[in-house]
Amino acid sequence: MPATIMVVEDEPAIQELIAFNLKQAGHFVLEAPSAEQANRMIKETLPDLILLDWMLPGMSGIEFARKIKGDSYTKAIPVIMLTARGEEQDKVKGLETGADDYVTKPFSPRELNARIKAVLRRRAPQMTGELVEVAGLALDPLTHRVTGHSAPVNLGPTEFRLLHFFMTHPERVHSRSQLLDSVWGNQAYIEERTVDVHIRRLRRALEPTRHDALVQTIRGAGYRLSQRV
Amino acid sequence: MPATIMVVEDEPAIQELIAFNLKQAGHFVLEAPSAEQANRMIKETLPDLILLDWMLPGMSGIEFARKIKGDSYTKAIPVIMLTARGEEQDKVKGLETGADDYVTKPFSPRELNARIKAVLRRRAPQMTGELVEVAGLALDPLTHRVTGHSAPVNLGPTEFRLLHFFMTHPERVHSRSQLLDSVWGNQAYIEERTVDVHIRRLRRALEPTRHDALVQTIRGAGYRLSQRV
DNA sequence: CCGCTTTGTCACGCAGATGTCACAATAACT
DNA sequence: AGTTATTGTGACATCTGCGTGACAAAGCGG
Numbered sequence A, B: 001m002p003a004t005i006m007v008v009e010d011e012p013a014i015q016e017l018i019a020f021n022l023k024q025a026g027h028f029v030l031e032a033p034s035a036e037q038a039n040r041m042i043k044e045t046l047p048d049l050i051l052l053d054w055m056l057p058g059m060s061g062i063e064f065a066r067k068i069k070g071d072s073y074t075k076a077i078p079v080i081m082l083t084a085r086g087e088e089q090d091k092v093k094g095l096e097t098g099a100d101d102y103v104t105k106p107f108s109p110r111e112l113n114a115r116i117k118a119v120l121r122r123r124a125p126q127m128t129g130e131l132v133e134v135a136g137l138a139l140d141p142l143t144h145r146v147t148g149h150s151a152p153v154n155l156g157p158t159e160f161r162l163l164h165f166f167m168t169h170p171e172r173v174h175s176r177s178q179l180l181d182s183v184w185g186n187q188a189y190i191e192e193r194t195v196d197v198h199i200r201r202l203r204r205a206l207e208p209t210r211h212d213a214l215v216q217t218i219r220g221a222g223y224r225l226s227q228r229v
Numbered sequence C: 001c002c003g004c005t006t007t008g009t010c011a012c013g014c015a016g017a018t019g020t021c022a023c024a025a026t027a028a029c030t
Numbered sequence D: 001a002g003t004t005a006t007t008g009t010g011a012c013a014t015c016t017g018c019g020t021g022a023c024a025a026a027g028c029g030g
Helices: A012-024 A035-045 A061-070 A089-097 A109-121 A157-168 A176-184 A193-209 B012-024 B035-045 B061-070 B089-097 B109-123 B157-168 B176-184 B193-209
Strands: A004-008 A028-032 A049-053 A079-084 A101-105 A132-134 A137-140 A145-148 A151-153 A215-218 A222-225 B004-008 B028-032 B049-053 B079-084 B101-105 B132-134 B137-140 B145-148 B151-153 B215-218 B222-225
Touching: A004 A012, A004 A035, A012 A028, A012 A109, A028 A035, A035 A061, A049 A061, A049 A109, A061 A079, A079 A109, A101 A109, A132 A157, A137 A157, A145 A193, A151 A193, A157 A176, A157 A193, A157 A222, A176 A193, A176 A222, A193 A215, B004 B012, B004 B035, B012 B028, B012 B109, B028 B035, B035 B061, B049 B061, B049 B109, B061 B079, B079 B109, B101 B109, B132 B157, B137 B157, B145 B193, B151 B193, B157 B176, B157 B193, B157 B222, B176 B193, B176 B222, B193 B215
Parallel strands: A004 A028, A004 A049, A049 A079, A079 A101, B004 B028, B004 B049, B049 B079, B079 B101
Antiparallel strands: A132 A137, A137 A145, A145 A151, A215 A222, B132 B137, B137 B145, B145 B151, B215 B222
16 A cells, blocks of 8 residues: 655655665655754645654654644644664553554664554555545646546635545534534634635636535534535 | 633733633633642633643643643643743643643644644534434434425524424423524524524425424423424 | 745624513413 | 413614725736
């Protein structure tokens, strides 16, 4: 089963080695040399798994893991820590932080692949980067593409994440607070009314294929994606 | 959502600034200049949230947080730490201690309010998403939908809450003041006769499916939802 | 460096929701 | 029947929540 895997590692040699092995195993690989850069990429690409080096320039690996696991939008992504020999006592701390597994350098490709497979097997079903479809509206997390009745739909990053969340949680009403948590992440300090504006933008983008009617307003409660009228 | 918030801060200037902002946002504010004093007040007032300065005279903030989280009576109270810039590496330690979030000084009122809102939201009891059904009348809190014999019923926000309360407390007679407490929230000063009007509106909305007969008037006592005629 | 896109916020306006009243209708009791 | 207490109901003046366009700041790619 191919998956999208993000590798956060500052040493180019190791980075390259890992990437090569993962691609060999049929995975898509996203490469980030620092936590800061990884952070920017995560929300757009929503990888299925994150390989995280323990030692990083700037924000440390453990800190970054905590951040990922603290954000409700990303906390379902499994994290595998890469630790060097001698940092073994830190493993415990790493697991406490929320890492799902760890691998001690140096490691064999076979070992890494096994760990990845194991972690992916127990990943949250809803975070699988699978294609979602509701009422002729299709969203593909892998290619980052949206089509309404096979016609391409152009969305900004936030609109994409918003629609993705709606489509993976259809029919249910989501309050503005919940949407801010789930789509923006709880580290954002954003006015609730901002959600309205993005709803508007999403609707406008969906207008050409009449799919804007799926996005419904529940007065005093929030928004909902539903095919029923 | 007004809440009771305790601010533990020794610098009067910052203390005052924070208190002003919180009051502006509609909260009740308890002010304590030291951990010792805060400790005495906590058990009496049981605040909904504690804003805790990292640096305090006497018992330090981190020590105090540990104490709060160690006491079974107070450990449910969320704590937000106030740290100065440069103490960033202590954040991890702070979170490990049990703080629910941290804010780095200097901070904007908006950021503080957002953090407070987020933390309070996290603690708020989730709305029970159980689907309720009485005599062919179904109400789903999750999707915010009401159907009478599978036919959609259109309700305003207040009517929805009113019906929800009735359906989760059927067969029992509710006085007007009880309904005001449970449906409107005891914060508002509202004429009791207003309940009558909303009962009327609820009945009118339920007429198409004859479910209006379920809403019964108990003269001199209040209203009741009952399937028995 | 510049232009383009994205993003968060705001102000304005409107449709719908809300609270209150006045009066009609009904029930309870004499 | 008459009287009084209680509830039903329509009307109405707000009030609120939401849609929408505009805009400035930030991000981004060339």
